[in-house]
Amino acid sequence: MIEKLTKRTLALAITAALVVLPACGKIGDQNAIGQAGKGPVKQFTVHARSTGYDMTEIKVKQGDTVKITLKNEQGMHSLKIKGYNKEVRGGKTITFVADKTGEFVFSCNISCGKNHKAMTGKLIVK
Numbered sequence: 001m002i003e004k005l006t007k008r009t010l011a012l013a014i015t016a017a018l019v020v021l022p023a024c025g026k027i028g029d030q031n032a033i034g035q036a037g038k039g040p041v042k043q044f045t046v047h048a049r050s051t052g053y054d055m056t057e058i059k060v061k062q063g064d065t066v067k068i069t070l071k072n073e074q075g076m077h078s079l080k081i082k083g084y085n086k087e088v089r090g091g092k093t094i095t096f097v098a099d100k101t102g103e104f105v106f107s108c109n110i111s112c113g114k115n116h117k118a119m120t121g122k123l124i125v126k
């Protein structure tokens with residue numbers, strides 16, 4: 001348990017270092033990172049309007065580091081991924097490791113009007 005947490009913390013620290021220092025070529029020992037976070041960083045920018053998201057499928061592979069930026073083009077929205085317990089609000093970016101496979105519905109978590117329920121999409125992790 002402790003060892004697992006330590007590995008996860010290390011993976012997160014390395015992920016953070018990768019994000020902060022993209023110009024730094026040497027990443028170090030990949031094996032030390034473990035299962036989670038060994039993949040590349042996959043970056044997505046989702047634009048939200050009151051009619052929905054401009055991206056309704058986000059496809060990644062297990063182990064990828066997923067970076068999602070949400071831009072509110074119209075109204076106030078968020079993007080919440082069920083099953084991953086992650087949420088990003090307009091103007092913000094979230095970063096996490098896609099450590100489990102499956103299809104995870106994402107939707108707007110801010111009551112934004114009559115199309116609120118239509119604001120959905122899927123995170124697909126293979």
Ligand SMILES: [Cu+2]
Pocket residue numbers: 076077078108109110111112116119
């Ligand atoms: Cu919304």
